[in-house]
Amino acid sequence: xxxxxxxxxxxxxxxxxxxxxxxxxxxxxxxxxxxxxxxxxxxxxxxxxxxxxxxxxxxxxxxxxxxxxxxxxxxxxxxxxxxxxxxxxxxxxxxxxxxxxxxxxxxxxxxxx
Amino acid sequence: xxxxxxxxxxxxxxxxxxxxxxxxxxxxxxxxxxxxxxxxxxxxxxxxxxxxxxxxxxxxxxxxxxxxxxxxxxxxxxxxxxxxxxxxxxxxxxxxxxxxxxxxxxxxxxx
Numbered sequence: 196x197x198x199x200x201x202x203x204x205x206x207x208x209x210x211x212x213x214x215x216x217x218x219x220x221x222x223x224x225x226x227x228x229x230x231x232x233x234x235x236x237x238x239x240x241x242x243x244x245x246x247x248x249x250x251x252x253x254x255x256x257x258x259x260x261x262x263x264x265x266x267x268x269x270x271x272x273x274x275x276x277x278x279x280x281x282x283x284x285x286x287x288x289x290x291x292x293x294x295x296x297x298x299x300x301x302x303x304x305x306x307x308x
Numbered sequence: 309x310x311x312x313x314x315x316x317x318x319x320x321x322x323x324x325x326x327x328x329x330x331x332x333x334x335x336x337x338x339x340x341x342x343x344x345x346x347x348x349x350x351x352x353x354x355x356x357x358x359x360x361x362x363x364x365x366x367x368x369x370x371x372x373x374x375x376x377x378x379x380x381x382x383x384x385x386x387x388x389x390x391x392x393x394x395x396x397x398x399x400x401x402x403x404x405x406x407x408x409x410x411x412x413x414x415x416x417x418x419x
Contacts, residue, residue, distance in 0.1 A: 199351070238352070238395070238409040253406060285351050293399035293407055294340025294359065299351035 196221050199300035201286050207306045208276045216271040216303050218286030226289045227269035228253075228297060229261060231282040238285070244269055245292050276307045310335040310400050314410035321386055321417050329381040329394055329413045337401030341379050343372050344395040346412070352395055355381075386417045 202217045220227065228243040230253075240253030244263040258280060260272045269288075273280060283304050287297040311334045321327055333341065340359055344352035356365045358374040365372050369390060371382040381394055393414045397407040 235411065237411040238397075238407075240406050243406070287351075294342075294357060296342060296354045296357050297407065298354060299344075301351050302349075 198222065199286055199288055199298055201284075201300040201303050203303060204301070205304050207308065208273075209308055210277060212276050212307075213272065213274050214276065214305075215273075216284055216286075216305075217268070218270065218300060219268045220286075220288040220298075221267065222288060222290075222298065223266070224288035224290050224298075225266070226292045226295070226297075227263065228287040228289075229259075229269070229271045230285045230287065231255065232285060232302075233282050241271065241284075243292075273305075276305075278307045281305060281307045310398060310402070310408045312396055312398055312408050312410035314394075314396050314413050316413060317411070318414045319416070321383075321415065323387055323417055323419050324385050326382070326384045326386070328383070329415070331379040331381070331396030331410055332377060333379070333396075333398045335398045335400035335402075335408070339399045339401055341374055342397045342399075342407065343370075343379070343381055344397065346393045346395055348393075355394075383415070386415070388417045388419050391415055391417045 199220045229241040230238045242261040244250045247266045286300040289295040289297045313332045343355040346352045356372040361376045393412040395412045397409040
């Protein structure tokens with residue numbers, strides 16, 4: 196089992212460009228999450244999907260959109276990237292929503308210039 | 309507002325020197341407290357979930373405990389491979405679906 200996979204691993208964008216971060220899990224989990232991790236700020240939830248077909252905003256949703264494509268896949272889209280979105284992005288999944296434990300992917304390091 | 313504070317920010321230990329990491333939390337209706345380990349350049353790795361005060365869990369050299377206000381991650385006779393950042397997170401009844409993370413404690417164990 197690969198667990199949670201994310202693509203790409205690294206990305207550099209120019210301000211105003213768009214991109215989609217991909218996430219897939221093979222654990223048959225119902226819930227999936229997108230976080231960003233910044234120095235001094237810890238991990239912050241961007242969006243989550245409690246189950247296929249549902250999505251909800253987290254703590255820092257502005258500038259992002261998500262799509263729960265199917266049970267396995269949950270993508271994060273930046274429509275018009277800004278330097279403030281420079282961060283490391285993690286996808287996670289859990290069997291059900293909290294307090295079930297979440298399993299994280301390896302992350303995508305995004306730089307917006 | 310739910311809040312998690314971890315201390316110290318950084319900790320240096322000699323191999324074999326036991327110590328504890330602290331996670332203080334403020335949450336209404338604790339539903340779970342989580343400990344994760346994060347190695348540089350990698351995603352957090354799940355360690356423990358604690359649900360109620362008095363609960364303890366162990367894994368190798370790590371032992372997590374929980375009170376009504378804080379959790380401790382005790383590291384007994386650490387080895388250099390225990391070097392990592394340890395993250396604490398909580399979920400409360402008023403914030404279901406959302407883990408609130410602390411900023412982590414970076415542990416360095418020297419041989």
